[in-house]
Amino acid sequence: MVAKLTESEQAILSAEEQLATVKGEFIAFQNDPEAMKARIAELESGEGGQTPENDQKPSDTQPQPINYAGLKVDELRAVLTEKGIAFEAGAKKDELLALIPKE
Numbered sequence: 001m002v003a004k005l006t007e008s009e010q011a012i013l014s015a016e017e018q019l020a021t022v023k024g025e026f027i028a029f030q031n032d033p034e035a036m037k038a039r040i041a042e043l044e045s046g047e048g049g050q051t052p053e054n055d056q057k058p059s060d061t062q063p064q065p066i067n068y069a070g071l072k073v074d075e076l077r078a079v080l081t082e083k084g085i086a087f088e089a090g091a092k093k094d095e096l097l098a099l100i101p102k103e
Contacts, residue, residue: 037075038082041066068100076100 005013029035045066068076076096080087085099 034074034078034081037078041071041075041079042082068097 029039046064068079071079073093073096076093077087080096080099083101085101087096087099091099
């Protein structure tokens, strides 16, 4: 005999499924250092899509440009990967810097 779920029970099941999905994505993200580095670079560049809490405005409305030259080679690779830009595996820092578009 199949019992019908109430609207509340269906909402709970849906929320639990969403939570399981988010947890799985988070675990996969934690196990991918390149994705983490790319996300850090994205947040530092101000492209993270997050807004300050309590409707606070940032003190500087102009996004600060990233000094890509100050990044390490693996960090540059993560930035390029995040932007969907292909590069050769053995590319040197100067070659990677040349691939980053001017913003």
